Amino acid sequence: MIAAEDRWGDCSADVARELASRLNASGLRPTRQRVALGELLFGKGDRHVTAERLFEEATAAQMPVSLATVYNTLHQFTAAGLLREIAVDGERVYFDTNTSEHHHFLLEDDEELYDIPGSNVAVANLPAPPAGLRVARVDVIVRLRRDQA
Amino acid sequence: MIAAEDRWGDCSADVARELASRLNASGLRPTRQRVALGELLFGKGDRHVTAERLFEEATAAQMPVSLATVYNTLHQFTAAGLLREIAVDGERVYFDTNTSEHHHFLLEDDEELYDIPGSNVAVANLPAPPAGLRVARVDVIVRLRRDQA
DNA sequence: ATTTGTGCAAATCGTTTGCATCTGA
DNA sequence: TCAGATGCAAACGATTTGCACAAAT
DSSP: OOOGGGSOOSOHHHHHHHHHHHHHHTTOOOOHHHHHHHHHHHTTSOOEEOHHHHHHHHHHTTOOOOHHHHHHHHHHHHHTTSOEEEEOSSSOEEEESOOSSOOEEEETTTTEEEEOSSOOOEEESOOOOOTTEEEEEEEEEEEEEEOOO | OOOGGGSOOSOHHHHHHHHHHHHHHTTOOOOHHHHHHHHHHHTTSOOEEOHHHHHHHHHHTTOOOOHHHHHHHHHHHHHTTSOEEEEOSSSOEEEESOOSSOOEEEETTTTEEEEOSSOOOEEESOOOOOTTEEEEEEEEEEEEEEOOO
16 A cells, blocks of 8 residues: 655655656756755655754755755655645644655644554545545544643 | 534524633633624534635625634634634645534535534545544544546 | 723734845756 | 856735723623
8 A cells, every 4th residue: 555666765866866757757856955854754764744844954064955855845845746744733734755645643731743553554434525626635633632631 | 424413503593602611611701702703603504614715705704703702712712612624735724513523525616514424434445543542533624636537 | 999801002923024045957 | 167066135925912992891
């Protein structure tokens, strides 16, 4: 169900190569900042980042990028199918490096998102959409709270 | 599954009475603006409103309320269990007058929310939450797009 | 009389945009 | 070369906040 070939490995050379070809395919030049951000995003497994956090990471990693470019890049990557956008609350938007069909745990206390493991979660008894409409996507967010005990 | 007695009827006298008692129960004074907003919200079946839209409605209906009060009221009602908050995209927050367990269709084209009818929609194969955490709520949003045909 | 709520306008926060400057093919 | 990218700072839209005034109990 989850396409393994759709993810990024751990080898950063592979990451860079794959990224460059994906960017080219979308008509996006593999510029310094796009490649740098791509490495942060895809360099170490699945991630859920906000623009602000990615910006901090880039800055900390001596990759000078402007916040505007981080936003641009995240949106361009999303349009290119490299990222998936997730709105969890009215505040911030998360970008998920795992673009395959899957759902999320939201840790309400620290506003952190996690993929739901063993991704065979399914939505049952979904009525057919009204005429003229098709299902674009189904988002399931399981909100978790600390056990008060 | 859906508790019918948990909703508001059509009779505005009942609505007002019920609202007043619910407000009292939450330690909220039934002020002019809270009652007025409550009537708009609960007067005609289940609704999904944004603060901005409710503000416009109140203004149009000759109920002078400030936007700040609309926000305050929506949050207080939510805390009192009269409303449920739904974040659908990173932009706006919707408040749902139906507080029972149910899920939503999101019409992406016009950013409108609808309850999924025949609400026996269920999420299957959900793994147990990590230790120390409990499921606070499960949100399912089915994104619908116009059929391109 | 005291407490609680309201309204306004200014402040905040995440995000976007305009525009001059740079850069990669 | 020159379309396309970047960076900065100003603009934005939704939401919140501070504080003086008004209304409920």
